[in-house]
Amino acid sequence: MAGRWNLLILALSLSLSLAMSLECPPGFSFEKQKCIDYDECSNDEDYPEEVGPCGENAACFNTFGSFYCQCAEGFRSSTGNRNFSAVTFAICKDINECLVDSGICGLNAKCFNTMPHYSCICDEGFISTNGVERFRHGDNVTCKDVDECREEKVCGQNATCVNTPGSYHCVCNDGFGLKSGKSNFFGNQEQCEDICMIDTTICGNGTCHRVASGLDCACHAGFTNYGNKGSRCTALNCDIFKDMKNLTEKFPVAHDLMMQLKKNCLELTESENPTELDKEDPLTRLLSVIDKLLSSGAINDNTKVSTFLYMVEELMRFIGPFMKPPGTTRFSTHTDVQLLLHKGADLPQGAVTLSSKAKQSRLDILLETAAGDPSYYPGFTTVSLLSYGNLEDFADGFFSGMKSQVEKSYKINSKVVTVTVSNRNTSHLKEPVNLTLYHLTKTNESNHTCVFWDSSVEGGSWSARGCNVVKSTPEYTVCSCNHLSSFAVLMALYEIEDKFELQLITWVGLSLSLLCLFICILTFSLIRSIKSPRTTIHLHLCICLFIATLIFLAGISRTGSRVGCAVVAGLLHFFFLAAFCWMCLEGIQLFRMVVLVFNTSFKTLYMMAGGYGVPAVIVAVSALANAKGYGTEKHCWLDLKSIWSFFGPACVIIIVNIFFFLITVWKLAQKFSSLNPDLDNLQKIKTFTITAVAQLTLLGTMWIFGCFLFEGSNIIISYLFTIFGSFQGVMLFVMHCLFSKQVREEYGNILSRCCAPRKKSYSDLSYSHTSKAHASKSTQDTGESRI
Secondary structure, eight states, X not given: OHHHHHHHHHHHHXXXXXXXXXXXXXXXXXXXXXXXXXXXXXXXXXXXXXXXXXXXTEEEEEETTEEEEEXXXXXXXXXXXXXXXXXXXXXXXXXXXXXXXXXXXXXXXXXXXXXXXXXXEEOTTEEETTSOSOBOTTSOOOEEEOOGGGSTTSSOTTEEEEEETTEEEEEEOTTEEOTTOOSOBOTTSOOOEEHXXXXXXXXBSEEEEEETTEEEEEXXXXXXXXXXXXXXXXXXXXXXXXXXXXXXXXXGGGHHHHHHHHHHHHHHHHSSSOOOOOSSOHHHHHHHHHHHHHHHTOOOSHHHHHHXXXXXXXXXHHHGGGSOTTEEEEEOSSEEEEEEEEESSSOOOSEEEEEOTTSSEEEEEEHHHHHOOGGXXXXXXXXXXXXXXXXXXXXXXXXXXXXXXXXXXXXXXXXXXXXXXXXXXXXXXXXOEEEXXXXXXXXXXXXXXXXXXXXXXXXXXXXXXXXXXXXXXSSEEEEEESSOSXXXXXXXXXXXXXXXXXXXXXXXXXXXXXXXXXXXXHHHHHOGGGOSHHHHHHHHHHHHHHHHHHHHHHHTTOOSSHHHHHHHHHHHXXXXXXXXXXXXXXXXXXXXXXXXXXXXXXXXXXXXXXXIIHHHHHXXXXXXXXXXXXXXXXXXXXXXXXXXXXXXXXXXXXXXXXXXXXXXXXXXXXXXXXXXXXXXXXXXXHHHHHHHHHHHHHTTGGGGGGGGGGGOOOHHHHHHHHHHHHXXXXXXXXXIIXXXXXXXXXXXHHHHHHHSSSOOOHHHHHHHHHXXXXXXXXXXXXXXXXX
16 A cells, blocks of 8 residues: 555656646756756757857857857858858858958959968069968058069070069160060070071161161162161152153143252162252242242143142152151141151051141041051151142132032032152051041031042042041031042032023013113113203113123123133122112112202212222222132132122112111101092002012112022022012113103103104204203102102
8 A cells, every 4th residue: 555655656746847847948958846048059969069050160159048150250141140040041151252352462462262261372473571472461461573683694695674563574685686576575585686687688778787776777779768777778769750741741830849859869869878858958849839839820720730739749758758857847828738757667656646837727647557568667657738728729610520419519618738648558548537627618507528639530520439527517627538638628509400490580581671771771861851860870770780781691601711701700790789889879869868858969979989989999809809709610700709799798788778768668658648648558558568669679679689599599589589680670660760750751752752743843842851851850859759
């Protein structure tokens, strides 16, 4: 019985102990009848000693009731968190410090990643400041260059060592070189030898001598290195002087220069090592010849333009190498030239810019382009930019090489320039050159074309082949061309197409105007009863328009003779301007009659001075300033440079007459209201409109349409200008003769005398004229306008 009780007590105690142990929270264990913290980081049989509960490369930290993990230095958890638990399945990965911070090792050193850290090692040619091979950031260690040139004879004889950061190279001394042709070498790879022994052809047609300064080439007879002793000797080419007959015939003034240069060239071919062309400056002499040719007018057709430009290009290329480096800048009456010269055995490189002093042109070119093929490099490079003062006047109009376009013609709008380089193969350049040409006439229209002179097209013409417009502003145009020659910028001009309808209107209108103006001249000169200061103005206006119209019909297209065409243009300029001056006097007289209402007449001398003296002065000044502006390729009229010597005064007169027109229309509107109160409004408007249009026609204000033709081809403006311009004589006859009651009465008397069976006696006729004259004077004294 006692044994059973003992067993029962033992079972109860075990059950109580188990119950108490089951009640401890996680991280605790039941020991000695209580829950105590369990150290999860302690090693046991569940984890290998080198790993632990946190895995590899991680440290375990126990806490009260739990624990956490941290990656070791140089590692980062896969979750990105600093602290993590084993249940997250995070692992610790190595940090690649070389990728995180690319400059962690500093300059001239490479970073190598290790576990768990990294190492820095200096680049080849460098050494650490403390002598250690490996270091880390924070050790206060840097890499410094190793001066390999401190070692004696590192480059051998006849060479110089050049230290570079992390390395070095050897350069041969003057007069020595490498058989490989390289400019430098390392260590004992090669040895520097006498340059004259390495390459026996280095001087070309000359004898090589090694001197202290390097190389000296003594050229044979007929060859030269243009004073650059270190360059190969090339043949002195005198072929450009062989064909003298054509040049002598076209430009006798250039004959003496060509003969002298030919003589100098031949003398140099017979001398040893020639370096100087002539004691006199050949470039100055060439510019003097160009001035004479451009001022004499000898270049008067496209074949002569071609010959002239060819001569200039060849002579500039021939003279250039004999100039002194680095070049020169010259100016004369009609030329502006800048020449750049480089001499040396090495091929020049880099971009250069040449520009004219007068800001007419600018050239941007690579020296490699100017020098040409390195295998044929003669030891010098020349680049020249020559701008002509007035060659555009002689070279204008030759556009057969341009693609024809409807309603468009061309005119040169820049100075003509010639670009010359020592490279003779410039027909197709690898790198195009940029040429900036400034406009002679500023315009907002982007209608400019880059062109060059092509001698192969019909004796010579401007052509756009191989040239493109890079940029165009009102002031200048930038051209890009893949060849070199003489260049210019063309401005497109829009012309009115010669339509049959416009021609018909012009010829019919001018023919009728001639007839009507002739009748007006007879009327105002023979009928004494209507004579007055105002009819005197009418008479001279009709005379000027009659002569101008007659000359226009007879000679506007007579362009065969340049002198005759210029005379026709000058006469048209004078008589049309005179007509405008008489129109101005007409407006002033009308203003005095309608507005001021007093009968103070102009003195005849003043009228003649204003009507003929002013246009004579304008024409004289214009002709002296630009005599070549009279006569164009298609018409005997003013060119664009001189056209404003006509349209300028004409526009001033038109503006003045418009002012008079507005004043007189205002006064006429008042008179219509006061003198005709019984007329209805429609009749007043009709009469007023006819009067206003008549005033506009008589005062020449319809010519303002001609100014708008410069903006482009506008068919409406063209028809308006043609109609009002052609029929102005008819309108003058209608307004001054048919609308004048007094003139109509005189016409009726003349017709009645011609048709009546009995003619009046001389006394009757005199009485009739006298009475009419008194009536006319009475009417004029009132100051009322007949219109």
